[in-house]
Amino acid sequence: MRQMKGEGEEEDIVCLDESFFIDDNYQLTTFTFGSQVIELLCLQSASTDFDLTGQLVWPGAMLLNDYLSKNAELLQGCTVLELGSGVGITGILCSRFCSKVVLTDHNEEVLKILKKNIELHASSENSKCCSGLVAEKLEWGNSEQIGHILQTYSDGFDLILGADICFQQSSICLLFDTVEKLLRNRREGQCKFILAYVSRTKIMDSLVISEAVRCGMQINELVGTRSVVGNLEGVIFEVTLKKQDE
Template sequence: MITYKQYCSLIICLAADYDLTGQLVWPGATLMNNYLSKNLDMLQGCSIIELGSGIGVTGILCSRFSSEVVLTDHNEEVLKASSKVPISFQQCSIRPLFNTVDQLLRIRGKNNCKFILAYVSRAKMMDTIVTTEAIQHGMKVEEIPGTRSVVGNGEGVIFEITLR
């Protein structure tokens, strides 16, 4: 049986705010994988939970350099890999995401676990929505310098989020 305590050194989430299927590589995965490839040392010895893994390309990368990886997705169709059902990362998805992350971070402790969120958004207000939700959960949000970039037809960014 897998417990949250075992898998909480690093929580990774890739997201987008427009319709994509869980059977494609998301633009957020491109952003995250480029970042992780340049910072492989952060994966060494970590246990990782990837929230919203889709086809799992980031989890596969992480598995090469970390001690343990768990891939998750909320979409049953993605988990079954049987059909292409559109999924979105919209404001309604942010609160449940942060509720989950809050529980995982609190179980492991504020010094032993961090949440890394990568997303590509066409809406300028997405940063504000994410930051506001994190603050409401008692979290500290830091944009990782040098990660803000254009990916496809949206702007991508990576945040590191920890408990205060």
């Protein structure tokens, strides 16, 4: 930021630390999904900059958690990896049914609050049913970080989850490239990517479908999941790798 001076005077260069943009005034907030009550720290609105959208709970997470709470049998005993976990509301819900849940995000500031929420639930009355919660850094398309996930969790996952993670057009290619590698890491059975998608632009609607297809995947809308969330239309997609003969 430059501060302008009068004629003949020098300009002062003002360097702003990124903390200037960061709002970390988190509030303990209660969410209810069916019989499951979750308390976690989050913001009510996003910070100004530095890609901090993960500090609050977005409509797509509400859509996905509502679906999962009504279909908890999908989670029983499963291993799950969540992309773009943010404050962790979906992963924490899953941990009450799953054997292991790996929550990921790429932003260091978001990872801080994610880890705080994991600690919060590890010390709560639900700690016995919230075992197996782990946070990992994962930037889509980052081969080193993807390789770390694939090596550390070499048996793969039963489910990959994503809730309201399609914001920037430039990230969608990287998202599905990453999903494709994670889906192929499953040794036995078929891994699925469950994506809670909220429509904001028609360009993004088309891009999500085309990128899934480009990466050799089949993407299907789950019947009965299309609904209005936060005044926007949301839907849940199931994404799987196409069989070789298809």
